[in-house]
Amino acid sequence: MKLRNGLLLVGVLLVVLLAACSGGNEESAGSESKAGGDSSEGEKVLNFLSPEVIPAMDPSLATDETSFVTLAATMEGLYRLDENAEPVGGMATDHEVSEDGLTWTFNLREDAKWSNGDPVTAHDFVYAWQRAVNPDTGSEYGPYMMNGVIKNATAISTGELPVEDLGVTAEDDYTLVVELENPTAYFESLTTFGTFYPLNQAFVEEQGDNFATSSETLLSNGPYSIEEWTSTSNSWELAKNDSYWDAETVQMDKITFEVVKDPTTAVQLYEEGTVDRADLTSDLVDQYSTHEDYLVSPDTFVYFIKFNQTANEALANTNIRAAISKAFDKEALVSEILNNGSLVANGLIPADFTPMPDSGEDFRAVSGDLVTYDLEAAQEHWEAGLEELGTDSVSLELLADDDETTKLMVEYIANQLNTNLPGLELNIKQVPKEQRLDLDTSMNYEVQISRWGPDFLDPFTYMNLWTTDSGNNMMGYSNPEYDALVEATATELATDNVARYENFLEAEKILFEDAAIAPIYQSSRAQLVSPKVEGVNVNPFGGTYEYKWANIKE
Template sequence: NDALWANGDPVTAHDIVYAWRRAVDPNTASPYSWYISLATVKNADDIIAGNKPLEDLGVTAVDDFTLEVQLDQSLPYFPEMTTYATLFPVHQATIEKHGIKWTRPENIVSNGAYVLTEHVPNEYHMRKRSTMYWNDEATVIETVIGRVINDENQALTRYFAGEVDHTGIPAGQYPNLVKKYPDEATSVPILCTYYYAFNHTESANPGLHDVRVRKALSYAIDRKLLVNQVLKGGQYPAYNFVHRATAGFEMPVIDYSSIPQNQLDAKAEDLMTEAGYGPGNPLTLKLIYNTSESHKQIATVISQLWKQKLAVQTELVNYEWKTYLQIRQTQAFDLARAAWCGDYNEASTFLDLMTTASTSNAGRFSNPEVDRLMAESKTLEDPQDNYTAVELILADEMALIPIYHYTSVFMLNSQIKGWPYDNVQKNWYSKDLYRIKN
């Protein structure tokens, strides 16, 4: 009851009610409205569809400091889901006054340890310590600047020039850097899976509608080559979708994961031949990815493997992030580089993505049994059997191509302390960090 917004207003349960209703409001058209539905908040689906009023959403402010939430069904990991930004409170008066400009530095009213003071899109943002934060006395760092540096190698150069304290490590450079800077170079698991999404709609190359083709493309990818010779950052070869470090998740046994690569290559060639493709009738594909040197490296290696082993001709096309998302959402591709990072630490954050209703299901994969198993899992005390069944269906249909399970590979100035290395969700907060003198 001592939490305040940056302008001094108290943070109340009413702010959360407003935020959740705004997230499901069809007029807001939030790309993450489905998250409220995923959390099984009562009536969320009907409100998103425009069939019920906002007031029917299952969230109520009993008083200023008591929030009551009604769910459509039991969801054991619901509390974990509330750590995601979609369920954060927002300052109603600010949004009503400024509309879509409410997040600009001169307008925004937030309730965290810092306030946004400057923001130049695609360049940088600056945050300064908020004296209104409820635990401000524990905050040490006064100002935080986040810089947008699209070139990973340039970012690393600026790190060594002392211009930044934290940056990612480009693919392939971790082994040398950790030897030279053991107190600064780090690789730790993070709940993200790197994969290629197949376009399952009519706009894709018809060949991709044949599961034999999809399996052949997946089998021909030498994942161990990618993680050991290209990425070199401790990543794990992936044959299933859910990241191996996900809490309480038992990794499924995927049949092709234990087959030697040379045998997989032979199986892939046989499958392509059965499907009618080969040197005399090559499959042609368009693979899109968002601009990044590491994405380019991976796409180049994979396209070469496909060409050498399966005679597949692959057009590689990169786009800046915003354009890439638009093209991916309209299915103007055959395959798309993608990644999913868990919104919370439970397997459903990955597997729900592959349900028919998920707006983040970029390839529009649809399987009634996957939908049924995931819906049923919400009410089970132990949903592991359902999760395993879903993973096996995804592998059997090769709904997507899992490539690797992420690690967070980065450089951190040895003067910076308080970093949560064991947080697999990569939830780190500037308020918890501090700098020591050399």
Template sequence: MKRIQKLVFLSAFLVLSGCQQDNQEASDTSSSNQETTELHLSVPAELPTMDPALVQDAISFTAINQVMEGLYRLDKEEKPAPALSDGDATISADGLTYTFKLKPNLKWSNGTALTAKDFEFGWKRVVNPKTAANYAFVMKPVKNAAAIMNGTAPVDSLGIKALDDSTLEVQLEKPTANFLSGITRGTFFPQNEDFVTKQGEKFGTDSEHTLYNGPFTLSEWDGTGLSWTYNKNPDYWDQKNVALAKITNEVTKETATGINLYQDDKLDLVRLTGEYAKQYLADPEFIAPLTARSVYLEINQTNISALKNEKIREALALTINRNELVNEIISNGSEALDGLVTKNLAKNPKTGEDFRKESGEYLTYNKKKAKQLWAEAKKETGIKEVEIELVTDDDETSKKVSQFIQSSVENELDGVKIKLKNVPFKNRIELGDSGQFGLLLSGWGADENDPDAFLNLFLSDSVFNGGKYANPKYDEAVKTAVTTANEEEKYQADLTAEKIILEDAGIIPLYQKADSMLVKNYVKDYIQYQIGSPNYKYITIDKN
């Protein structure tokens, strides 16, 4: 195999694995020495939604980023660049007002003109409590967004206004340094009111009930199936700089299947796990970037009486040898994580110290102390035996991780049984949101270079807090970090918040995820960012 050239990996919270296609097509597109404009990928799980207001998972964000677009898009260097915005925004002297001019003649995939009103409608739909958009919290920098979501301000008071068809004005609560990067996310994309209203509850549930304005359009997705296709959008404003004509996506959950297809030149990228990653460490097409994604166990502290006890929660955490987990079980470059916030995400504004290093290590492996805490908890609660359900995805890695956790706990804590429930990705999201679990193998990819990207998840009123962790001091620290304009005060509040939740054993940290993969050397400019969904817009195929 030849070495990968001009392939940019900045790491991200989503990796793609092997895919299946017709044998004749594979021969024509992958084995041919001639250049092709098709890319064949697979994804690790099903696609839950294409509604920009309801998207909350990596699979959906990645899909939306290919077929829709907002005012700005991340460029190859991970910097926000004008997309639908016709040049840079005009920013007021106080940093509170952004004015955007849209490019002329923008179109939706049904031929309808795309105007500033589509942004106003889309953003207001996201923050409207009736929409129940779990990811609406990313809109909080916009004026009145938080008050609207709390039900204390009308939706029409949101700080966004279409001054005319091509001019959009956005007002912020306070100056926000990374605002332009933030609006590259799918939650901030425009939505056409007429189309959304006409589709009703069907909007975003399959490719026929979704509207597109990005580099590609979506087809062959029925809302529940295991495959979908992106096709080059002829009406995209920058279509001349989109090289790929077609991208196929097919869900493949078994690593061995993906590797076989990759070796047979029937796919262009395969994700590696466990022993497979070890086998390809020296391969020139192997790469394993560490991502800004934290993997942890959520703990149901509402419905499971035993888990209300802090000593039991801590005992569970201390039975898990995280170094053994990443080195022996996952074996793909992932690293043991001693906290909630990932390393290389944020730094002390005064000293430059990495947040993860400065915050320290929490809930580290200690089986002797785990046994002691369990013994003390049994005396305090009267509990002698307990069975706890651990809910995870049904992919290969999640199954192995769940089995390792099950073995770790049951071997050290006499009387504790872990019942495994491996379900499809979409079902795991639903079970997590509704709190239907004892333990939940979960994870989060940071939305920005800020500890708040993780800490906000476990506020007592957060929709992502499925285990219902609650501590007023934690809420206070996080809210201080979010609202203060003083960088040092914010940083110290973030440190305090992480210390509180981990000393409470509110969650159990496991590891920081790496994306180990093989990528064909003819795939150029496949870009995965440290934070944000990958952009297939920039990919070219060069077999010369």
């Protein structure tokens, strides 16, 4: 995630394949933390940390993990994910699907209200979805999630049709009808995602440009409301939303968040009992791996290097990109620098993410290692690239987030590349994540450390990033053969899952033959988690954490 153009998910069972990404609760046996518990006012409170401010609370504009996690806590779509990552009733009580799979009719609950008392209606979904795909909104996820899925979304997002032609209508206040471009068996799960949340049109238009910039300019229809927050806040609170239709299920009165970028500070706060969860960097893993609250959770985020082929003549050269892709030791990175259970990534689709529909074998195992550390091959590519460019040196800037873990990683990668590729000068530029996302969107970078977490359990969520017109591409990469293979999985092959996966296998190979991106690693989270914390679900796609069922063990 940061998580855009066309999408189809067909014949994929919503089964979580990673044990630690199975939507299980974040629980740990061990000593009791002093943080979570009753406050002096008798409230049930959990205290967590965030490595960054919230980049966006506008569902149409959100593109990153932190934003989607917070949106999932404060808002609710037609469905939401339960502890097993299965869709359960949200604003919708149930739905019907036409025989051809193209028309979905959702029946909405009549007791759902916005935090200002307004009812949540089908019209709120129509407005929000039209707004997300409207080119005037500037949404990246709207076109990504809807193009090729919702009828007419592609033509609307490119300005060829008015937003009113989008295949979503309110039959009445509590009946939403959605028309799809192609049969999409996974569409129910897709409706749990943040881009598909409803919006109160009157409120949004009343706020104008101030919408979603502070607690006062937001409405909630989910388990919590966000309090004490502005777009630059380093702290905020999730407060139980008494207007939520299922408020009696919500056990926490409050969940607080504080931005702490330094892992050592985070651990100190945990040890003091100030917070209930702390992420660990490699040096801290060695220190705390035997701690009774220590927990490692593998996930499906894949980190990679993006090459902006439009920003630098050298980056438009396939040999230069291939050289960089193969010139740093990823095994040393995950074992020594990260040291948190992360895995080397030698392809795009993560390990243990999705099985082949015919054999059940893991996609990653079938596709194999496509980009490995190979210094000899890297230097051959480098020399060939320099010769093609008619130069003996290349200077590039590496863009990355400014958190401590990323700092260690980029310093390592830059050192490896500058050492292993004679004539390369790679300079580091670290900025807050929100700024990096803006620079990515405007393609104002040369080389960038980025990552992607899946929005649904299908290879399309990764493969569609790099089609020519994808809003995630943002690096000038284009291969018509790749485009055709990926787009066919959402059209003529929509109901043939075996053929779809064969296309994905072929397309992934093309992506790395072109050295479009350089895979780095598949992440894991090493944390200290208070044994008092229960009911915080970890999702395999979408917002990482689900706080609706959060509670404190007695």
